[in-house]
């Protein structure tokens with residue numbers, strides 16, 4: 001599924017978070033990675049792609065489907081995606097299992113039994129077997145983020161959107177979660193993710209989008225990007241982030 | 246440090262006396278000591294106690310106690326309705342609604358319940374030819390507690406952060422599902438301890454209904470004291486009877502508080 005974005009704009013007050021961002025990804029780009037300095041608009045772009053945020057102007061094509069920006073269509077489009085954010089946005093009043101199973105029941109109308117089975121399978125897969133009945137507050141950051149991942153993939157989303165999924169984790173937990181994402185990326189799951197883990201990005205990315213001040217200034221195959229970034233900023237960025245790894 | 250010491254005490258050699266037994270023993274000792282002081286104080290005074298004259302009126306007093314419980318219950322239900330209305334009003338986007346609700350909350354919280362009862366009954370209700378004391382008293386009491394409850398509810402609702410709302414959107418909940426599965430369960434948990442505490446206040450505040458001569462516990466005991474030509478005897482059971490209502494409530498409130506502190 002290719003993604004085509006043209007002239008996407010999103011303004012916060014006087015500040016342009018997205019300033020005419022345009023790019024194309026090819027059909028076979030299973031894992032698209034967003035890179036760029038802090039504040040360059042990665043989170044904003046991910047939210048627009050996932051229909052969580054309405055752009056002020058511009059167009060998004062998911063495959064052949066043009067995204068629409070009224071509330072009902074956004075809800076429908078959103079329900080095709082899975083999300084994981086940088087903070088752990090689990091529901092604190094529900095057990096880990098309920099966090100995964102509840103959306104399956106009420107959004108996807110699965111039966112209690114099916115929802116439970118599906119949720120347990122997803123959590124088992126992510127090594128959460130012993131923790132399914134715990135509340136988020138009783139889990140480590142890494143475990144919480146794995147629950148969030150399980151919740152995102154359990155409904156088999158068309159697209160999985162990950163916004164710096166490891167930025168709130170310590171290095172050990174980061175490895176755990178990155179391994180899982182890599183496993184997903186190597187499977188059939190289509191992923192768009194933003195990250196500052198450049199070594200990881202290099203391993204999983206099929207396609208790289210490099211953002212700067214609300215614009216996509218590079219959009220190319222991952223191998224090509226990491227071999228020779230075109231813009232000076234991207235060169236500096238890749239160097240700076242690889243220096244200590 | 247403290248916790249590790251406790252762990253040792255619990256898990257090491259059997260501790261000499263468990264924590265809860267210590268609490269019970271001390272409570273009993275303190276209660277006994279205080280009662281002694283009271284007895285000594287009163288036996289030093291010249292006052293002649295006539296408990297039998299109060300005992301003869303036990304049925305009247307019991308009815309007053311039931312009345313207080315019922316009044317509290319009715320006022321509780323009504324105060325939750327008022328609180329929800331006032332909260333909704335304050336959150337409304339219609340400016341006059343918002344200002345009205347804010348104004349009511351400020352006025353009610355800024356004046357004593359005693360004054361509200363006097364003004365509400367002798368001026369407002371009389372003007373409207375409403376002479377049923379108990380219902381009028383219940384409405385005024387409910388409005389008073391409702392104004393405080395509204396603030397508790399509002400705080401609970403506003404404590405649900407933007408990230409929870411975004412998470413709800415991200416898993417695909419629509420507006421109704423977000424309220425039902427994310428906002429309300431969390432807000433209710435946070436509001437519950439404060440609400441239970443407010444309920445204790447409500448029971449105590451209901452005693453002020455005696456100033457408009459509603460036949461609740463305090464008023465009945467005052468009447469019994471007067472009828473028996475005794476000055477003070479009724480006040481001791483009065484206190485105990487209020488405690489019989491409020492202690493279980495505050496125990497429950499504290500348990501809720503502890504439970505929800507642990508959960509979030």
Ligand SMILES: Nc1ncnc2c1ncn2[C@@H]1O[C@H](COP(=O)(O)OP(=O)(O)OP(=O)(O)O)[C@@H](O)[C@H]1O
Pocket residue numbers: 012015016017036037038039040041042043044045
């Ligand atoms: N809700 C908001 N209100 C106001 N400004 C916002 C909001 N969200 C983002 N911005 C601004 O938009 C710009 C782009 O933000 P965005 O979060 O997309 O950047 P980012 O590339 O994800 O940065 P980071 O790597 O730090 O997460 C930033 O300058 C930010 O301050």
Ligand SMILES: [Mg+2]
Pocket residue numbers: 042043044163164
């Ligand atoms: Mg971001």
